[in-house]
Amino acid sequence: MEIKTKKHTNKLVGFFVWCLLISLLVFVAIGMFQTSLGPLRSGKVPNFSLQTFDGKTYNLNELNGKIIVINFWASWCEPCKEEASDLEQIWLNYKSRDVILLGIGYADTKVEALDYLRTWNITYPNGPDIGTKISRLFRIRGVPETYIVSKDGYIIESFVGPVTYKTLTTILNKLLQ
CATH class of the missing domain: 3.40.30.10 (Glutaredoxin)
Incomplete structure (x- = not known):
């Protein structure tokens, strides 16, 4: 039973790490896109x-x-x-x-x-x-x-x-x- 709980916890931690990593990548991509737009001109x-x-x-x-x-x-x-x-x-x-x-x-x-x-x-x-x-x-x-x-x-x-x-x-x- 303890092994199942540990595996479940590891999967849950892994899931949150992936979510955090994906969120970070999206945040960086949005920042790079906004910077590449340049100043408003018209x-x-x-x-x-x-x-x-x-x-x-x-x-x-x-x-x-x-x-x-x-x-x-x-x-x-x-x-x-x-x-x-x-x-x-x-x-x-x-x-x-x-x-x-x-x-x-x-x-x-x-x-x-x-x-x-x-x-x-x-x-x-x-x-x-x-x-x-x-x-x-x-x-x-x-x-x-x-x-x-x-x-x-x-x-x-x-x-x-x-x-x-x-x-x-x-x-x-x-x-x-």
């Missing part, structure tokens, strides 16, 4: 909700009819500093023209993010990407990354690396015609 913009550092909430699906510039940044990112004043100028010059700029702090602490915003005198809406949920929707691999979304909610342009005032104004002026 199509309907994923819906998300961003609570800014000052407590206001922006739901992307409620911004239809506006051109949206989405910028992923981090306080520790040197290239983000290169584009900071250009993005602020875009905000100041276009906010009255149905353009909204949303800054999304990536993998940063609240203290460092707020210090970055103060240092660069950034006034456009900014909030943290808690748990990198928004970054995963866009398949962000690094910062800065910037997306321009049309009034009907489609990504029409994306940039990996710092974006310039001149580049953004050219695109925004075309969209506003």
Whole structure:
């Protein structure tokens, strides 16, 4: 009787080991597939909700009819500093023209993010990407990354690396015609 129980226990342990191994392989395969997709470059913009550092909430699906510039940044990112004043100028010059700029702090602490915003005198809406949920929707691999979304909610342009005032104004002026 004891031998039967031992064989049964061994089979059960073996079954659980195989289940664990298969689960691990599936998990790794999914991760490799998602990584191979690369950053989001076109199509309907994923819906998300961003609570800014000052407590206001922006739901992307409620911004239809506006051109949206989405910028992923981090306080520790040197290239983000290169584009900071250009993005602020875009905000100041276009906010009255149905353009909204949303800054999304990536993998940063609240203290460092707020210090970055103060240092660069950034006034456009900014909030943290808690748990990198928004970054995963866009398949962000690094910062800065910037997306321009049309009034009907489609990504029409994306940039990996710092974006310039001149580049953004050219695109925004075309969209506003």
